[in-house]
Amino acid sequence: MTVRVRFAPSPTGELHIGSVRTILYNYLFAKQNAGALVLRIEDTDQARLDPRALPSIYDGLHWLGIGWDEGPREGGPYAPYVQSERLALYQRHAQQLVDQGDAYFCFCSKERLDQLRAQQQARKELTRYDRFCRRIDPATAAERAAREPHVVRLKVPDEGAVAIDDLVHGHVEWELATIEDQVLLKTDGFPTYHLAVVVDDHLMAVSHIIRGEEWLASVPKHILIYRAFGWPAPPMAHVPLVLGPDGKKLSKRHGATRVAEFREQGYLPEALVNYLALVGWAPGTEDEVFSLDDLVARWRIDQVQRAGGKWDVERLRWFGGVWIRRLPEDELARRLDPFLPPQWDRSVVRATIPVIRERIELLTQAKDLIAFLFGDVAPEAALLVAKKRTPEETRTAIARAMGSLSALGSLDHGAVKDALEKIAADLGWKQGDVNMAVRVAVTGTKVGPPLYESIELLGRERALSRLARAEEILRG
C-alpha cells in the first residue's frame, strides 16, 4: 500500500511550534515509508482566516527543511488542496447522506440552540442537540431547505459503540449514546471540519492519519461519517500535545510559539527539529542528537509517547549550542551573516568563528561577542581595575603591555601570550589580573573570546590605541 499522509492546518495564524512537531512526525512517517506528504489548507472557518498563515507555513517549513509533495502551490493529483475551493464536493457529499437517510436538514436558529444549551446546563443534563429537526419528514424538509437557511446534521444512532485501534493509544472506544447529531454542513454552505476532513482524507487517498491528540475526541464522529459513506477509516495516530509550563496546550500566552520567532532569535533549524522530535518520542537508546535524516532513519511511530510533553526552552537552547558547534566553520559563518551588520568585514567575521562557536547557543549572540572588532569601545575605569589592585598599579600594567606589544614583531596570539605572561611574572601578578585589565581595555567588557586571539584579530594599531586610552582613563 502506498503511504500518503497529510498535515492540514487551518490558516488562522502563523505557523506554530506545536503544529510543527505534528507535521514533523507526518514528514518522518512519509519519508521512511517512501510515501507522499500532502499539505491541505482547512479554511472552512471563514471568520478566522489570517492572510499571514499560508506564507508562514511555507517559509517556516522551508527553513526547517521539511518538504512535502502536494499542496496548494505545488498542485498534485487531488487538487485543489484548499478546502474553500472544494465546496461543491462537500455539498454533494452532504446531500448524498441526506438522500440516503443518514443525515437531515436542520432549521433551528442559533437562538434556539443557545437557549436549549442553557436549559440543559441549568438542569445539569448533557448539552447536546435535541434532534428537533430530525422529526421533520424528508419531503417537507427538502422543500423548506430550498428557501430557508439550514444546516445538515448527521443522524447518530442511539445505541452501539465505535472504536479504533490508535497507533499511539491502542484500543479506544465510545458509546454512541454520548455523541450528538453533528453538524456536517453549515448555513453558509461550508462544511464543518468533521465532514471536510473525512471527505478529503478519503478522496485524497490518505493512508494514515497522524494528528494531535486534541482530535481524539472527534474520532467517533469521523468513524460514523466514514461508515455512512461506506468508506474504510484509515489507521490513525493521535500524538501527544506539546504543553506549556502550566501543563495546558501550548499557546501564545506561554511566550514565543511562532516558528518565525525562533528563527529570529537565532535558533538553528536543526536544533528546533531535533528538540521538537524529542518531545513525545525517544529512540530507546541514549542517543539524542539527531539531524532530520537521522530522524527519518530512526523515528518510529510505535515509540511515540502517550503523555503530553512540556515545552522546555532551556533544553532547546542547549540543542541550539550543540548544533552550532556541529556546523562546519564556513557554514556557521554563512548562517551568521543575516544576524550581523552588513558593513562588518566578513573576512574578519570569518576569522572569529573558531573562538566564538563554543560560546553561543543562538546566532544572535555572536554580534555582541565580536562587536569590539568593528567599533570603538569605551572601557569603564571600574571594570579595568581588578579587585585587589589599585588604579595606579593597573595603569602601570597597561603601560607595560603597550610597551611589550609594540615591541613585538608579529602580533600572533602565541606572541601576545608570551608577552602578557612575562608582564605578570615581572609584576608578580596573577595572570588573570593582568589579562583582565588588558581585556577590558581592549574589548570594553569582562567576558568575551580568548584574549590573545582577540588581540591578534584586533591588530597592533587598534590594540595599542585602546590600551593608551585605558591608560589615560586610569590616570584620571
Place this chain on the structure above:
RNA sequence: GGCCCGGUCGCCUAGUGGUCUAGGGCGUCUCCCUUUCAAGGAGAAGGUCACGGGUUCGAAUCCCGUCCGGGCUACCA
C-alpha cells in the same frame, strides 16, 4: 457536569513481570582544565515510578479503585 486520554527526578525521557540498589539528557551544584566566558572532562544532589488495594515467588511494568492533570463537549479547527 459528561465523554475520552494521560500520570517515572524541576523539565524531556529509558523502561512492556526478575539484569531496577529505576538508566540517560536538560537544568542546578562541586571539582578539574583555564587568560574571562564558554566548551570539554570528572562527580554530586534530585524519583517511596500519583495514591490505595489486589494478582504473582517477584510489579514502574498486569488488574481494580481513588486522586490529580489534560483534551473535547460550537453552524472553531
